[in-house]
Amino acid sequence: MTRFGPDQEDADDHPGLPRAPVVVLVEPQLGENIGMVARAMGNFGWRRLRLVKPRDGWPNAKAGAAASGAVHVVEGAELFDSLEAALADLSLVFVTSARKHDLAKSVVGPVDAARRSVTFETAGEGRVGYVFGREAWGLTNDEVTLCDDILTLPVDPTYASLNIAQAVLLCAYEWREAALLRQGHQDELTRLPIATAERSPLADKRAMQGLFDHLEGLLDTSGFFRPPEKREGMIRNLRTLFQRARLNEQEVRTLRGVFSSLDRAHERPKTG
């Protein structure tokens, strides 16, 4: 095994999250694909990449270019001569496949695999790996046999061909979700990198009633509510509309200014 770049073992995992799984690519062909895998890993805090006999050798300049900001993943990649060697220090290995193998192995999805990876690492049971096969034809049955469970992705069965980087992306995405869930981030909102912008406080019902009184008074004067027996229903509809907008205090003030301005329009001297 040849390691390129510094030994980052356990050095800079995401604080508070369990150790992320190792990604193993078997005989990847295109440098661009290796780079895009690295980028997908970086997006979700994974960084340990192992390559078994990459077709075009290693290092590969195209991989670095396609990795975008995730060059640390490419530079830290480890090179192996066989899948056996790449898996030697791993204790729980998922192997991705879209094909049915006639092997007595469980088939799991990305959510189940992610949760089991997180539980496994948290309990200190060993290291977890995810194996991805060749772009063109995947893995042999002998290679699949080296792994524990078959991981398949819930794609539309009529068009199941996932790019290798996209398969890695979904696995890493679900792993990060599972890791953050375990940390207590039950709510999707707390797992997002940006939050709803701070808003002026929502208008309370007194402010809304002031808005309605204001508007309805103006409309009574302008003769809007005709015929009079429809007034009640028209008011209900207007109030419903503004309620639904969940206005904040500033917006109520703005609207009252709008209404006043419209109401006074006839007072202004006509131009021209």
Next chain:
Amino acid sequence: MTRFGPDQEDADDHPGLPRAPVVVLVEPQLGENIGMVARAMGNFGWRRLRLVKPRDGWPNAKAGAAASGAVHVVEGAELFDSLEAALADLSLVFVTSARKHDLAKSVVGPVDAARRSVTFETAGEGRVGYVFGREAWGLTNDEVTLCDDILTLPVDPTYASLNIAQAVLLCAYEWREAALLRQGHQDELTRLPIATAERSPLADKRAMQGLFDHLEGLLDTSGFFRPPEKREGMIRNLRTLFQRARLNEQEVRTLRGVFSSLDRAHERPKTG
């Protein structure tokens, strides 16, 4: 608006699933990216793609090449001169962003957006769209303002740069999960395209006891359990190991054959 290819409106959505959202790409630059977006859509049963002023014109041969099997998505793409026009017939629009916008809009994640899309379509409230910005710099505040909610993806905040096709992939993946969940596929396993291979029935405890008796009898004869006071613990460990393997009936027969064969090895004449 120019539509390329046949009008597939509502023609061949996935049977039983709600109508899938429309994907709107604003001024996409690379044909390869458009093709990879189409491929990601195809993987999860989405197929309505709209392009607002693609930089290199349209049709684009590189898009078709990168779409792999999802050429139907590329060929059915619709072309628009403005984002307003592309959104005109949509009623609920999510706009993806990794940046914080100082707009009074809710920020949601892909799971929430997917569930709301499915509920919205199922209730017949209108069509749903997901807007993705330019590769290099996203969208202007005016463009974001045209949409309803901001959708952000739960990436590692220290490396948040998602490729546009990967952003589409995660949105479509979560949409399909939500749509299948609503159909009653509560269990992840029922949402996967392949299943665990049929196995010979698991061995029952009588078969396992037969295996243990067989093995332990052979080992007693061979003198394996030494010193005798350790026998009980050694047997417990062996039984635990084979129990954990969750052997099927055929595997029990195979193992018994293995043990018998090993036991008789000394009976064979030595070769050479």
